[in-house]
Amino acid sequence: MTDPTSPRTVRVDLGERSYDIVIGSGLIARAGAEIAARRPGIRCAVITDRNVAAAHLDSLVASLADAGVEAAPLVLEPGEKTKRFDELVRVCDHVLGARLERGDAVVALGGGVIGDLAGFAAGIVRRGMRFVQVPTSLLAQVDSSVGGKTGINSGHGKNLIGVFHQPELVLADTDVLDTLPIREFRAGYAEVAKYGLIDRPGFFAWLEANWREVFSGGPARIEAIATACQAKAEVVAADERESGARALLNLGHTFGHALEAATNYDSARLVHGEGVAIGMVLAHEFSARMNLASPDDAARVAHHLREVGLPTRMSDIEGGLPPTDILMTHVAQDKKVRRGALTFILTRGIGQSFIADDVPGDEVFRFLEDKRAS
Structure with missing residues (x-):
């Protein structure tokens, strides 16, 4: 019988x-x-942030040294605002200054911000270097570290500048999640729940029953992360560059990214997973409003996410939001827009998400106007 606490490998x-x-x-x-x-003789640059470095950098560098892998660490400031051009240049200069070659690797030790930034650098330095992800947040372990989407933010929106650059290996150490602030763990859990809401209703029901064990650690946590990674791996294998079904992974993200932009990516007010949580509730509520799904499904999603401690309403965001026309500008700028038509991931029920390519903007405007007050 397989030990439920032994490492799991998803291809x-x-x-x-x-x-x-x-x-x-x-x-x-x-x-x-x-x-x-996997790569004998390889050298690497380790990109991390100050918070992660304090907890895990020494352990990683010692592990690399024990295996004969030369490492050149670079420690950046934490937070979404690190995903910008000047920090990208800094990472690229560090990699080149360490005299690493195309066959060497950039190792991302951190959450989604570090993974996206380091992966972008790996994709463009020397026209593409090897890339290894060591994600240290739940969100990164189940989402951003898998699938090869890298990038930085722009004043025009989130993740609008980047490349597809697949890692060669992802090492998701579940022990590091024990030291993750509860807010960050909850934010990552939103992405775990997303996979159930896309097309795995049984998984969502399992999470409703077992979320406390996922939070406390052990076999349930490994199971949840492995299931989420398997779900994403299948979608990425079928649609690597998001030309079709991979867009389903953006459930909740068009609304969520607009809310993040509206808060100027201020993590004190809203982190990515919280934006996704609110966005998934909005997607289900908008689907109900358009008579595509039952309001009971939207209520069920909101209840579960609220039960685990996530925000579920626009009014949960501290400091208020700009007028709805500004929110709509952010919605229209989101990279899921094609030739001006609004594209959303909507749903016909729990685990029945689909791509809606031509959502009426006036309907979205009126919906957001109503939700601001609720």
Whole structure:
């Protein structure tokens, strides 16, 4: 019988660019061995932020050294505002200054911000270097570290500048989540729940019954992360560059990204996973308003996310929001828009999401106007 606490491996099947997502306990201590076994003689730059460095950088560097992997660390400031051009230049200069070659690797040790930024640098330095993800937040472990989407933010919106650049390996150490602030864990959980709401209603029901065990750790946490990664791996393998079904992974994100932009990416007010949580509730409520789904489904989604401690309403965002016409500007700027037509991921029920390519803007405006007051 398989030990439920043993590491799980999920394969992302992309032909010659296929890679493993390894999920389990103690993986940072094993990172050097895992990387050296796949790429003997490799050298690397380790990109991290100040908060993660204090907790995990020494362990990772020691693991790499034990395996004979030379490492050049760079510590950045934490937070969404690090995903900008001048920090990208800093990372690129660091990699080049360390005299790393195209066959060497950029290792991202951190959450989604570090993964997106380091991955973008890996994709453009020397026209593409190897890339390893060591995600240290739940959100990064189940979402941003998998699938090869990298990038930085612009004044025009979130993640609008970047490249597709797949990692060669993802090491999701579930132990690091024990030290994650509860707010950050909850934010990551929103992305876990998303996979159930897209097309796995049984998984969403399992989360409703087992979320406390996911939060406390152990086999349920590994199971939830592995299921989420498997769901994303299947979608990425079928649609790597988001030309079709991969857009389903954006459930809640068009609303959520608009809310993040409206708060100027101020993490004190709203972090990404919280924006996604509110966005998923809005997507279900808007679907009900358009007579596509039952209001009971929207209420069920809101109840579960609220139960775990996530915000579920626009009014939950501290400091207020700009007028609805400004929110609509952010919605229209989101990268899910095609030739001016609003594209949303809507739903016909729990686990029945679909791509709606031509959503009427006036309907969205009136909906947001109503929701501001609720």
